[in-house]
Amino acid sequence: MASRLNFRSLYTQAETQSFRLRVFVLGLVVLLLFALLAYRLSVLQVQRYAAFSERAESNRTAVVPIVPNRGRIVDRNGIVLATNYSAYTLEITRSQVEDLEATIQAISEIVPISARDRRQFKRLMADSKSFESIPLRSRLTDEEVARFTAQRWRFPGVDVKARLFRTYPLGEVAGHVVGYIGRINTKEQELIDESDDAANYRGTEVIGKLGIEQSYEKQLHGQTGWEQLETTAGGFAVRRLNSRDAIPGDTLVLSLDVGLQKLVEDLFGERRGALVAIDPRNGEVLAMVSKPGYDINLFIGGIDQENWDLLNTSIDRPLLNRALRGTYPPGSTYKPFMGLAGLESGKRKIDTTIQDNGSWTFGGHTFRSGHPNGPTNLRRSIIKSSNVYYYMLANDMGVDLIHDYLSPMGFGRPTGIDLEGESPGVLPSMQWKRNTYKRPEQKRWYAGETISLGIGQGYNHFTMLQLAYATAMLANRGVQHQPHLGLGRIDAVTRQYHALPQPPGLSLGYKPENIEAVREATQAVTVEGTARGIFAGAPYTSAGKTGTAQAVTIGQKERYNAAKLAERQRDHSLYIAYAPADQPEIALAVIVENAGFGATAATPIARRVFDYWLLGHYPSEQDLAASRQGLARTPIGTPRRAADMLNHYERISVPGLSPRAIPWVPPAAAAKAPPAPAPEEVAQDGAAED
Template identity: 80%
Template sequence: MSGFEVRNSEAELYKFRVRIAVVALVVLLMFGVLLYRLFVLQVVRHDSFAERAESNRTAVVPIVPNRGQILDRNGIVLATNYSAYTLEITRSKVQDLEATIEELSQLVEITPRDRRKFKRLMDDSKRFESIPLRSRLSDEEVARFTAQRWRFPGVDIKARFFRNYPLEDVAGHVVGYIGRINQREQEALEDSDDYANYRGTEVIGKLGIEQSYEKQLHGTTGWEQLETTAGGYAVRRLNSRPATPGDTVVLSLDVGLQKLVEDLYGERRGALVAMDPRNGEVLAMVSKPGYDLNLFVDGIDQENWDFLNNSIDRPLLNRALRGTYPPGSTYKPFMAIAGLESGKRKIETTIQDSGSWTFGGHTFRSGHPNGPTNLRRSIIKSSNVYYYMLANDMGVDTIHEYLSPMGFGRQTGIDLVGEGRGVLPSTEWKRNTYKRPEQKKWYAGETISLGIGQGYNHFTMVQLAYATSMLANHGIQHTPHLGKGTVDAVSRQFKPLYREEGTSMGYKPEHVEAVRSALAAVTVEGTSRFVFGGAPYTSAGKTGTAQAVTVGQKEKYNAAKLAEHQRDHSLYIAYAPAENPKIAVALIVENAGFGAAAAAPIARRVFDYWLLDQYPSEEDMAAVRKGQVGRPIGTPRSGQAMMARYERMALPGVGAARVLENLSGGDVAAPRAPELAAPAGAEPEVED
């Protein structure tokens, strides 16, 4: 073999050995990677995969808490719960939805309304969510379905809690209602710290106390850890934490007073707010017309929704909280305070009221001449001329400066979501509100009508009651509130809600007392003397008549020629007893005419009930609804006796007095007791 051939053979052998070495290295590297991967899976990520494996055979199911009750100040139930069976479908587990529903209808009754509601819920739900097809099944229907359950994969029976409002439409706008969580609310929950607490929850407070006290009423969600089969069926419970029911919310509202006022309004529209001026507690908040809250419990049907939503009377509007109205002459006492505090008037300042006042070539009417008129007479006789001149002297921005702190044109801070702001005009407000340059300008003539509560002035009854309570309480303000306290679901203890101390407005005492004295004289020698004649207590008040539509200066108001919705509104503000007020009210009866004819008689019955425990006779109530009576007629009934009806309706088997006894630690207070508190060691047995 030649030397060349030897070298060539050695080269080939070298290449072969290199290839073997490379292959061996690759194989060794692959084994190294495999060993590393096994180490990661078996050691490094052992806990993670063990948890995954465990989750494949376990499931954590949320336990939805029982929602808390809502009670009035006497322990009468306004909102509670009951348990019932529902027939539910999970669409992701059903092959033919329509066919399944048809077959189910052979076992249990499924109405067209049930089908419409189910389709509506489908639009707001995901395919893997369980949707109720039929609620409140009877025991017989449950038994029939259970026997045939194997035929319906994805269909099941569930026990659910349903909200119930025993008094139906009484205080409906205050209590509010709950409803299914919509997409917007779901997104808000996902961005909040409470998201985990709402797992499994399908409803949430929509309006009123149900919405404003959602956190207290909802409770704390529990959970169950279940061992499941490969098919997802539960085998046994491994661990659990029970749900904590929501707290019971006790309101300052008095159902007896609330129902009385609602009955006095009858079919008329309007609003009333009654407050305790000493602490800001709302004793009654009426908005008429109302609606039955139970219509919303199981999802309102289209017919009822169309009726409520499209009615010209707007029953869904909370007129007391969101409805805004010109205050008319009820505004004059507050203008009087502003005039005194701003230095534009003195208590003894006297003007000549000739029945009209001319400014800039325009004559403003006043109805009738009052002659020489000072502050006291201007309120007693309701002089327009006095307040035309005062408004002109003050100017719109000064009026705004002094009236805004009283609560006009801003939210009072009441503990209900959705409070209206109203309008207390100013030059800045007009510039920001209107678009065209000529609309943005404030004209001097526009200021004049502000003095008598007309023009751009529009306020809520909550604002008017807030300001009236301030006057009643000698210039000290208390934020209006409905929540009085909560009964803890675990400890069963009553906890008063924290409220700030009253705030002094800083008015000179002689100014406040001058206006208070004039208001007290209104019920003795002024426009409401016929309504309050013979009352065994003193009161102070001011009537008001406000235009619903503008009437030209050269035209004469004639209610008979106007449509009912265009007639003047009837208003009244008042408090009693005049020297030491325990209750203050502001109310409006829409399109009912003069304040003394429709609104003041309602206020008289409110005071009689609250201070004397007198409930009007049927004859008297019928006359009040028609605006045909001033002072009460007939023999009044006992307020306590009338309250007994609501105890039986709202607390079957558990009297309201018993609940109140528990809350107060054993001493049964009067239904209108100013305080409702349990001392240390008391254990209220409030039904959940």
């Protein structure tokens, strides 16, 4: 009995100890769990307080970007080339619309929706997200807005919004220069997201696509603002907590003179070609014409397929900026620069005389030259456009020496103008040919290929911008100024004008006697050479050189006959010039495609450009009509005041910048000038050129 009691006592003690152990372990577990809970609370409420507080705040608030107004673009006299206007748009947010097609069809019964609107809407859908608001119809009238608003309740996800629209008041005028804006595509968005300006483009839907709109995007875009809004759980705004106003883009002032630009475009008419005019004293581009052009307003909001096909498939290639990207053989306009290279390289002296018998034979091959010029030195070679002189000079220099002396003048390399997409052209060298062609026999440079380079043919291909750049250098006695279109900006906040910085002029180090010899010869071209008929009676002096460049190769034993060639196979007409001859204010290069001799098509355009810039003359209607048809020689009829032709353009005041005072010289002096030579005589002079 006693043993049984002892056993029970021991058993009870063991159970009690086991229970106490379980209670102790359970207590430890509970304490551990409370410790973990306390630690977690510490992490959430202390260590990560700031992050969660910010997240909670972001759920309560939303930051909405305020897109700035895009800056305007004006010419040197304040004439508006690009601006903005406010209009209503009908927009759809696809994520809030159940049946998109049915919704659009129902809307079209209230507000007209054209087939073009539908096509553009579908195109925009491809480049946007479902929660973004996409315009279905733009520029609604007040009546259309009222009709839709009355039935707004029927269309969830559809709303009327006020937007700013870009507009180009002058349409085609300077279209290639101004460029246009367009909706940001996926590739552009990726580049923006990777740039330092990503935050500044939040909410922005359009960007500069071409021309000045593209090159000066940063200045024109402005500074994006923002609004901080308190929102409900459903995302609806309750009140504004904070904000920062957007800063509009600056107004960009271009060096272009719209009056001159419009004049040149009118002078071309339906003909194809390009002209670039530069102030040789500072590199300001005064006119940059490419014909044919196109209305850049077509690209606002996205061009429709029909107009795109018309522009993109046209044989006249209106989308090509011929002044910037079109390359052509320069023909005889190259000769003054070749002559200068010959003098500077020591291969010729100013008084070196060769015998021009009308042709030159090299390696058993005869190179034609029009008609004989007899004993010919540098001056006569430019005045009479002697091919033989430059055949021999090119052979003496060789292709690589020609390249080395012509490249610094601006040939075969970008000028650095403030437009993207400039073509470098082709100034050939032996290395260029080795890099360009694949087969061994093509890589080799043949001596005969050098000969045609001297007269601006062969592999030579340059833009009118490069040719005008070199002409401006010649006019400025060997000092180059980088060509530029951006002249200054008007600060959107202070309204003050600030000139855009430009690099200083660069002297090419030519000997004064050499460059003056070439300048004197080019001046004589307008008095006793191939341009004398066009500049007869001009009350100012000018210098120039005509050129005729082959569009297709003509055999050496064949004679050029324009009547037997298709229009697009005929020679191009070129002219380079500057004026006044002693103290030049303007230099230019012009080409009229497939128009024949330089003296009959390109030179008359240059004459009217100088009359506008130096005399304030705008051609009479009779003279303009003749020019458009390629029938102009010296000006006919009574010229109009150039200043009067600008009165109908919208203009703004540019603080700190005085608009150019267009001169006016009465045309009476022209009536006393000697008569111009007969057209046959001019054409005969032109025939000397290849």
